Amino acid sequence: MKSRENRPHAAYRRLTVGMGALSFVLLVSACSEPAQRYETPKALCGVDVPADVLDPLLPEGEKVSERSQTASGVKRCYVSVDDKVALSTSVEWYEAGTPVAEIASKTIGADPSDKVTADKRYSYSGKGGAGLMRCEDSSTIDKDVDGDLYATVRVGGDPVDASAVLKMIESYTSAAPAAGECEVDL
Numbered sequence: 001m002k003s004r005e006n007r008p009h010a011a012y013r014r015l016t017v018g019m020g021a022l023s024f025v026l027l028v029s030a031c032s033e034p035a036q037r038y039e040t041p042k043a044l045c046g047v048d049v050p051a052d053v054l055d056p057l058l059p060e061g062e063k064v065s066e067r068s069q070t071a072s073g074v075k076r077c078y079v080s081v082d083d084k085v086a087l088s089t090s091v092e093w094y095e096a097g098t099p100v101a102e103i104a105s106k107t108i109g110a111d112p113s114d115k116v117t118a119d120k121r122y123s124y125s126g127k128g129g130a131g132l133m134r135c136e137d138s139s140t141i142d143k144d145v146d147g148d149l150y151a152t153v154r155v156g157g158d159p160v161d162a163s164a165v166l167k168m169i170e171s172y173t174s175a176a177p178a179a180g181e182c183e184v185d186l
Contacts, residue, residue, distance in 0.1 A: 014016045035060035038081070044089055044172070045077035047179040053171045056164040058086050059157050075181070085156045089172060091133070091181050093147045100150070105129040114161060120175075124166040126159030128152065131173035135182035151176055 038061060040051040045068040058064070061081035077088040086174045091137035092102055101116055107130060114125040123130045133149040151173045153165060176182075 002140035026089075037062045039066040040064070040081065041066065042073045043179075044079060044087075047077070047089075047172060047176045047181065048170050049168070053164075053167050054087075055101075057153075057155055057160055057168055061086075087156055090152045091176060092150060093153075094150055096147045098148065100130050100132060103150045103152065104128070105161055107154050109183045117166075120164060122169055122179040124169055126155070126165060129165045129169040131177055133173045133181065135177050149182065151181075 036058075040055045040058065041049075041064060042051055043049060044054070045066055058079070059081050064081050065078065065083075066077060066079045066084075067080070074090050077089045078085050086176060090107075091168045099119055101114065104114055104125075107128045114123050114129065116123045123129055130150055132153045133151055151169065153169050153172060155165065162178040
């Protein structure tokens with residue numbers, strides 16, 4: 001037969017163990033730091049892109065940086081997280097009428113079988129995409145080139161949600177002309 005004196009002791013032990021576990025969980029959650037400690041950029045090398053569009057494409061990390069480069073007729077922007085390229089964009093001229101799927105296929109990580117929008121303006125996947133830019137003021141377009149201006153986006157790490165890439169390429173191709181990308185003599 002069990003003694004009544006052990007019951008309070010057992011209840012006290014369960015309460016102590018439960019409180020200890022709760023304290024541990026609270027301590028761990030209070031001490032955890034957010035996985036992404038940098039502020040998502042609001043622009044990529046001068047092209048405005050909403051942070052909520054860019055954020056799903058960038059990995060966790062502590063710091064973000066960007067650099068631009070223009071060479072061989074292509075203007076590129078590289079976004080790095082913790083010194084590793086996480087995303088890159090490009091603006092470049094192609095022969096007029098070149099299908100967007102062909103442009104995307106020249107983007108590292110993209111594939112000719114990537115999705116193409118119904119209007120055939122964008123091609124995209126979880127690794128990257130391409131989009132035809134619309135330069136509204138034709139007087140600012142590079143007169144030395146007879147063709148179409150395209151923007152590409154490439155995700156540097158693991159594939160992301162393809163719809164997030166589409167939002168990014170749509171946003172980037174819409175904002176790039178306002179940032180002077182149509183005026184650039186590539």
